[in-house]
Amino acid sequence: MNDFIIAPSILSADFARLGEEVDNVLEAGADIIHFDVMDNHYVPNLTIGPMVCKALRKHGVTADIDVHLMVKPVDRMIGDFIEAGASFITFHPEASEHIDRSLQMIRDGGCKAGLVFNPATPLHYLKHVMDKIDMVLLMSVNPGFGGQSFIPGTLDKLREARALIDASGYDIRLEVDGGVSEKNIAEIARAGADTFVAGSAIFGKSDYKSVIDSMRKELASVRQ
Numbered sequence: 001m002n003d004f005i006i007a008p009s010i011l012s013a014d015f016a017r018l019g020e021e022v023d024n025v026l027e028a029g030a031d032i033i034h035f036d037v038m039d040n041h042y043v044p045n046l047t048i049g050p051m052v053c054k055a056l057r058k059h060g061v062t063a064d065i066d067v068h069l070m071v072k073p074v075d076r077m078i079g080d081f082i083e084a085g086a087s088f089i090t091f092h093p094e095a096s097e098h099i100d101r102s103l104q105m106i107r108d109g110g111c112k113a114g115l116v117f118n119p120a121t122p123l124h125y126l127k128h129v130m131d132k133i134d135m136v137l138l139m140s141v142n143p144g145f146g147g148q149s150f151i152p153g154t155l156d157k158l159r160e161a162r163a164l165i166d167a168s169g170y171d172i173r174l175e176v177d178g179g180v181s182e183k184n185i186a187e188i189a190r191a192g193a194d195t196f197v198a199g200s201a202i203f204g205k206s207d208y209k210s211v212i213d214s215m216r217k218e219l220a221s222v223r224q
């Protein structure tokens with residue numbers, strides 16, 4: 001896997017042709033697939049569930065599927081997504097009554113576990129679970145919809161999260177989600193992110209490869 005991971009969010013894909021869309025974006029160079037689960041309760045939108053994840057596996061998708069649960073309560077969805085073939089399962093700490101238990105359920109099921117932070121959710125939830133997570137996801141928009149603008153204050157929060165992760169000594173990815181494009185991806189990487197969710201910036205264009213290539217070019221400039 002690349003050091004920098006590009007994770008197209010299928011929230012902006014054509015759901016009528018989802019299998020084909022996922023094949024195309026992976027063929028175009030995406031590393032993993034970001035899978036947004038919204039329940040019209042925790043967030044004001046309704047999307048897709050474990051049956052769709054399972055269908056993508058049945059379709060032949062072997063890339064990691066990064067399931068972002070925007071649901072409340074969290075726990076009763078975890079088993080279904082483990083069974084459906086999720087690779088990562090992340091959830092919002094304020095949506096779980098028992099954060100430690102939810103993380104453990106994910107890892108016990110053989111998946112990688114992560115916590116997601118809304119723009120105004122403090123990072124202190126991380127303090128007692130650094131050894132139980134594989135991913136920290138910072139939302140750079142308020143969750144619920146694709147196509148919103150990146151909230152600039154996320155850059156400081158990324159720097160704060162990067163310092164916490166580095167100090168922990170654990171192997172934890174730092175993902176960012178919302179308003180990511182070729183234009184800001186380098187600045188976001190410089191703030192500490194290593195995993196980039198992009199929905200409308202990729203699926204909103206006809207040539208997925210050219211967008212992903214241009215994101216990789218921007219990221220290469222950060223590494224130098």
Ligand SMILES: O=C(CO)[C@H](O)[C@H](O)COP(=O)(O)O
Pocket residue numbers: 009011012034036068141142143144145146147148177178179180197198199200201
């Ligand atoms: O989780 C999400 C919204 O809750 C989406 O993944 C996110 O907003 C990506 O969309 P875009 O890149 O178009 O901003």
